[in-house]
Amino acid sequence: MSALWTSDEIERATLGKASAPFEVKNLVLDSRKATAGSLYLAVKGENKDGHDFIASAFENKAAAALVHKPVDAAGPVLTVAHTQRALEDLARAARARSIAKVVAVTGSAGKTTTKEMLKLAFGALGKTHVSGASFNNHWGVPFSVASLPRDAAFAVFEIGMNHFGEIRGLVPLAKPHIAVITTIAPAHLEFFGNCDAIADAKSEIFEGLLLGGPALLPVDSPYCERLRTRAKQLGVTNILTFGSAACADGRLTHYEETAEGVRIRAEILGKAVDAVIGAPGKHIAANALAALTTVGVAGGDVVTAAAALKDFAALKGRGERIHAHGVEIIDESYNANPASMAAALALLAKAPGRKIAVLGDMLEMGPEGPALHAGIASHLASADLVFLCGALMRSLYDALPADRRHGYAVNSKELAPLVAAAVKAGDTVLVKGSNGSRMGAVIEAIKARAGG
Ligand SMILES: Nc1ncnc2c1ncn2[C@@H]1O[C@H](COP(=O)(O)OP(=O)(O)O)[C@@H](O)[C@H]1O
Ligand SMILES: [Mg+2]
Structure with missing residues (x-):
């Protein structure tokens, strides 16, 4: 079965009703991004209501639309009680049927970079699905999880937040086997007041970690111990670290800037690896270390994963x-x-x-x-x-x-x-x-x- 979803499966997951049977290859929230085989999700945003763009989705050859209002549509529609809730239902169904090793990444900076590195690193080892762009909020996380192909071996989801309780609500959709916190820094201070509070809010990721699942923490962060204590309070028993400190489980042993980016050497769970990465900066090395330690913890071959990082290039707007x-x-x-x-x-x-x-x-x-x-x-x-x-x-x-x-x-x-x-x-x-x-x-x- 190569379809992402059939209308039967969506009906079962969401308790919705399809006007005609269909199969879809991908999900889109923006009608302009619809292509042949897309399911257009008519979700209501802050300013616009997706139901107003159904015609445009079908003009772009969408296979079907998910709606919660009566609409005039040029193709099959699947009607649910509420499209945002249905998207979350679909995420839960995608996660439940998946055999993938799932990683959730949060942190004040470096989430997308680490996620993109994991896309390359896990991609060298098996079929890998990762969140698109920085889709890390109340619609981005369910959208990314609901888009998880049924045969992916690895999945990486970015989870962001700007207030307490946000990660707590999102992480159960991803149900990660491994949780990674990239770094803690003063972002969104307006809402939090101080970095201890930010560390605590990021720690909500541990609440949704599957039993026994490892947590990966940034050892060089002044908030590492706070994160560790929080993880333990939340029942996490397997806590690992990455960074430059001698005690790190994923340890940076050499860092060198080259014309193209950086060359690093690291010891990942006792194994020495070299990586050349096409973007410069200590923060790139830190994120690569987080990614490689994650692969090691997931039981993947870190040497193959490290070699795959050569294709990493700085992302738009981020270097x-x-x-x-x-x-x-x-x-x-x-x-x-x-x-x-x-x-x-x-x-x-x-x-x-x-x-x-x-x-x-x-x-x-x-x-x-x-x-x-x-x-x-x-x-x-x-x-x-x-x-x-x-x-x-x-x-x-x-x-x-x-x-x-x-x-x-x-x-x-x-x-x-x-x-x-x-x-x-x-x-x-x-x-x-x-x-x-x-x-x-x-x-x-x-x-x-x-x-x-
Ligand atoms: N580990 C890190 N520590 C500090 N700054 C970082 C780190 N990783 C990335 N950055 C900075 O943060 C910016 C955003 O990176 P990105 O990976 O998109 O983070 P996020 O997805 O968490 O917003 C980058 O341009 C870079 O300047
Ligand atoms: Mg991001």
């Missing part, structure tokens, strides 16, 4: 290198918090040519926001030019010595032309900020620079 008019742009526009800022600036410090930092606000930092922004000053010692935008970055601007302040604007749109006018061939430009700071505008302006 992807863009070349425009002889300028090397490091695109970190997807997100930012103090930990990832420090990691990215450390990389910029080693870049060739003039080093230009273009930074936008790190959002959701709570009352500590201005101080956390000002604190970035200590990581800017080797930047040649510094451009800043956003209300919070004003604190960093004020904290910089006058000779280091090269440009400030209230938003990225106004900063973009200043940066585009200043850069020249041979420069390396780091562009980083939270997604909401829209730093992509700066990259577009550099690319669009006339004549270059």
